[in-house]
Amino acid sequence: METRSRALQRAHAAVFALEVQAVDGARSAATLGRERQGSAVLIGDDGVLLTVGYLVLEAETVALVNDEGVRLPARVLAYDVATGFGLVQALAPLGRAAVPLARTPPLPGPEPLTAISAGEEAEVLPVTLVSRRAFSGTWEYHIETALYTSPPLDQHSGAALFNPQGELLGIASLALPDVQPGPARQRLPGNLFLPVDLLQPVLAELRSRGRSAASARPWLGLNCAEQRGELRVLRVADDSPADVAGLQSGDRITRIDGRRVGALSQLWQTLWADPRPQRAVELEIERDGRLMTVVVHAVDRDATLARATGI
Template identity: 25%
Template sequence: MSKYRLVLAVMFLSLLIGSIAGGIAGGAAAGYFSTRAGNPTAAVALTSATSSGTLTNTTQPTTSNQAATGSGSAASAAQTLGPAVVTVINHLSRGQGEAQGSGIIIDKSGHIVTNAHVVSGEQSLEVVFANSTTRVSAKLIGADSYDDIAVIQVSAPVPAVASFGNSDALVPGEPVIAIGSALGEYRNTVTAGVVSATGRHLDGEGSALIQTDAAINHGNSGGPLADLSGKVIGINVAVVTSSGSGFTSDIAQGLGFSIPSNDANKVAQQLIQTGAVIRPYIGISYLPIDDQVAAYYNLSVTSGVLVQQVPPGSPADKAGLQAGDIITKLDNQAVGTDNPLASVLMTHKVGDTISVTYIRGGQTSTVKVTLIERPNGQ
């Protein structure tokens, strides 16, 4: 299951108190965020944007927000990118019916990038092009649940190919659009908004996500977030929703998240080439430290990561790292909420030996850790 599929209320609450990089890895951390919020039963969740709806015929992009026409507008961006957006239909195994999401055609060979959770549990896959109502058979090339990216492929000729923009150049306030099969019923639905923030981390690991207020509905998973030139700058993955009596229904509006295109494209190309993504693994679960975490745990520092678990036999275990250690640097590169440990690890290769600087009992020490390939499910 993708790590983006369900995140407890504590993740959203941590956003409200300026700590979205919560990286909750244990019950104590969950208790911390619930206590800080004063509402341990609040029912706000981060959910994937897949759908089980019925496909509705809409061959032209439908813009749901007011937008000017002409070059550089939401409407022109939708017309440019829309033909390269598809509906992905996942016929689930064991007679569980079907689920729907969105995808983006990325080359003339018929490769389509989507979310891993969109194709999870598939028995067979189909896509519907934006200019058609015909279902076309597709095959799974590879899926990476860690970053929630998958690549599927069709053998039929594709109507268009998307262009990718540079997600590293995004700034808050930049106008964007999202395109996808809203609710699995309304194909080619376009919503408009802005980049609300960059560098968001929902669980302390994986890509730093783009936050947007462009509406991301169920069925949008795997679809594009694009700039006004029609270039893909993100892959829509999740939206915060509210439920239960703990919050009013409007508290979670405008909180959608997308995987940056630079990260998604890198993963997609590895999946196309090898069918898998190889990642270095240090062997810990951890909580990124900010002011709130430091205060709650009475820590001596306000940055770094707090080690919560060290699996037996992992590289960290072999190096002598323990739960309760505070890691501050990897190879003299600081780690924390602004520079996630996972991102720093990805600058290294499997087999590399790195220096890990940590604090234990008020004393700073350094050990050497040899990275291994990240095991499945970790």
């Protein structure tokens, strides 16, 4: 018990508050804000920290704050669309030990796990792993495995999930009203964590190239919702390929590249089945009761992102 307590103390010390300001004119500021706060966890003896990607998207300035309130400069090392992770490089000694990545994926059940966030409203919260299953975002995002935990962290963005040995299991991405795998009488609120299983195969690539090869894929600029086997456009990003092609909120997507789709996972995976970033994507949509075909000229999202001067 004492050994586990020391391991979690070391894990706690490795979680830093992350303060980010996006570049002026960043498109992501419309949904994420220009000033962002969350957490990052030290995973490398060379000062590399892991966080959730949206915190560092289009970042201009990055700072880390340790558990003693000391503020330290940092920079973005990687932003990975495919996994959802971000890497931050500290630009000053952190004086903390890096945490190990878990080698064995956790299983749903009663084993106590610990979620830790940093910052002014830092939390150390015992949680339970409710489920391991795929996740499809309303934005252009899908992963085959995500960790669903409960109860929820209030300040979840970039928070770290640890097993009793102090090994890192995942990074928090979302707060969800219900993390149960199927219909239930009562909702169980919680968080979605990106598992380190996704990170380990691409970590060297993220360190050297700033993103994984899988992130070079077609991007349309759509947010969609799945309801009763139908896909509806929720939002079209300004000046995105979808916007240029004339797609509108409320359009129902019935086919992509000739394949009928009724689930977000089908939509995104079919979009990426041909991984060429710059290609014509054919969408069949229903608008006001009429079927129509729209050709969207997809791009690599990385090419659309704003960057700090000199980067």
